Amino acid sequence: MSTVATIAAPRARKRSTGTAITYVVALVIIAVTVVPLLFVIVGGFRTTAQINSDPAGLPSPWVWDNYRIILGSSQFWRFLGNSALIAVIATVLAVGFGSMAAFALSRYTFKGRDSIYTLFTLGLLFPLTVATLPLYLWLRQLGLLESPLGVAIPEAAFSLPVTIVILRPFMHAIPGEIEDAAVLDGATRVGFFWRILLPLSMPALTTVAVLAFVTSWNGYLLPLLVFNDSQHFTLPLGVATFQSQYSQDTARVLAFTALSMIPALGFFMLAERRIVGGLTGSVKG
């Protein structure tokens, strides 16, 4: 009994020191992550004069004007709308066409199936950045510059590889008996795909939809090239432009940036499990 106590005591102390260190490190991580975000959000409640005289201070008094003016102007809402429109089109195209292709590649046997699949997987190695310059020229030739489709279509195309790579094994794993049963009940393959396979694939579909949406939402380079007219700007492009346009009015830029963070952070809070699961799952070793 006593030996147990003497062995246990130092170990418990050691563990509590370790725990203390863990908590300290955790606090440091939180601070490093959150302070820049707070700087932006709180800074939006100050005036540029306040910020210039004391960059790290708190608002005194709190000023609502920056946020009110931006929320009252059409500019912010237009950027937001453009981003949403493009991200929705890109996601619908990527998930729609991607799931159809994954269906064909997982549940049909035909010559060239593996080559076509390999072709798509190769796309994983070509991120959009590499192709933007030729893509710009290509879009100009197709007359898609200054159009939301000019951004959404290429983004969807570049999201196809990861979509198919995630969906195909998922659809592959759905037992053939289910399809047999559907066929016996008179379903065509198209009917099976639409009414049975897609609903069964919902978890994987959500993952790929989130991936495609977030990628499009955060895109900067392609909108930068495709859009010249600020009427068409997306949020990332809008924030960067607003910053250089009003570089003298720090408070307004901070408020604008803070508001631009809200959709991404809010979406993340709502779908944290999906996003983290999707991003780590899609690359999990």
Add this chain to the structure above:
Amino acid sequence: MTTDLATPVDRPPGESKPTAPRPARRRSSTRTKLELALFLGPALVLFVGFVLVPIGIAVYYSLYDWNGFGPISDFVGIKNYKDALSGNVFQGAIGHNVIIALLSLVVQLPLSIGLALLLNRKLRGRGFLRVIVFAPYVLSEAITAVIWLLMLQPNGFADQFLRAVGLGGVIEQWLANPKVVLYTLFVVITWKYIGFGIILLLAGLQGIPAELREAAALDGASAWQTTWHIVVPLLGPTIRIWIFLSVIGSLQLFDLVWIMTLGGPANATTTMASYMIDHGFKRYEFGYGSAVAVVLFAVCFVFALLYQRFALRRDTAGALTRMAG
């Protein structure tokens, strides 16, 4: 490499083929072909038209001297490539990409592993911490760039903060000193991407059975030995995937650079991608810019092939093709 990518999905271990031909009701081959065209067609058109064709035409443009307008007639062969690869600025750009990639491996990887190990302990509020740590990753690079651009203004928030904690001596012209600015960018990159590494490694750690550590501890291994000889090797597949993503990301670095420094001052932060956009898009040297695009593409492609061949092949499931959980 192609087989590396394709094999695991083609033949998942222990899975039956889902669609064996059904003798009871054979579909007419015309109908099957029609269905295949219907299902595969749109994705193929999209993929070929907007991924493969642009890369193909980049190779074609890169052989010409062309300003983006008028007929493409001034064939110059590989001159654009020679000019780019022998130019100081582009060589510097490649160097900057390599420095960022190496720094990520040397700094971010150990940091991510250390923090993931720490956060894997039983900890109150771990879920909350997970959300916080990941938050910068969901912000766009554009927003991240603007946030840090404002914080790093001379005598701005960052400087005042450093003075307050007694580090006033290290204050620099963060974005104006050519000797410092690349490292400033690296700090911002780390802030944005470290959470992704931590989350990835935490997911990997969940997959390591606790019995393994307990067994090692019973055999007299210290906590350090257990971590170093058992946990870290078992994280191998996750670490290898992280390295792959990190290097590819470092090679493509653009948004942050373009917004924070435009590649300056004095080309101190030019990257391959910023150089490409600067020449192709800003200076209308589309032939030359296309050559740079092809070089960037080739660098990424060769790295990906070699990495798949030599590092990822050991991971049984060719991790890229693993399905999401």
